[in-house]
Amino acid sequence: MTKLVNQPLCEECLKNKNVTQGQIVHHIIELKEDWEQRVNQKNLETICRECHNKHHKKKW
Template structure:
């Protein structure tokens, strides 16, 4: 059976999607996972989970320098990448709170004055 749903990615996203197949990305991904083999979000809650995805801390949206910048790479498990990060990108701020219950992201609406 063929999936008849329209492609959910924007035209801009479809334009940079091939970057993920480039050798330079595959090497960057392998390097990141070798440097940090555990999910960085799970570690924040003291849970040890293997990272299988390299996320861009700041969405690159077609900006090559952000795409390839190792300081913009984050090791994640698939559940964190596929759920939490997608929600954060849609909202525009990181989800999470410090020990006092205050949002960790200064862009959170609660932090705005």
Template sequence: MHPLCESCKRRGIMRKGDVVDHIIELRDDFSKKLDKNNLQTLCYSCHNKKTKIEKAKREKRKSQKLF
């Protein structure tokens, strides 16, 4: 793991990472739990944004299954 936020770094910003994040959330694929390639360092802000987006995607998929 790197000490910098991967998301910020991709945008040219050097910010300290605070959270080790599962790239593919465990709710979506629990088998990735121990996969080191499924981990990234994020700052709290980027982690919260990513979590919000992933939650919205799950809700959209869930609502599409109802129809």
């Protein structure tokens, strides 16, 4: 929850100069790959649902 408070906007959208409310704290390195990264602040990013869905569709 701290990540959303500190960064309430979608970091992926901001890269494209779009301002969108973030709703999800996303793990850049997935937990199934490295459980130890679950609380590493550098492994977390705030993203919106649309960006989260796009990210995970790429992997399927």
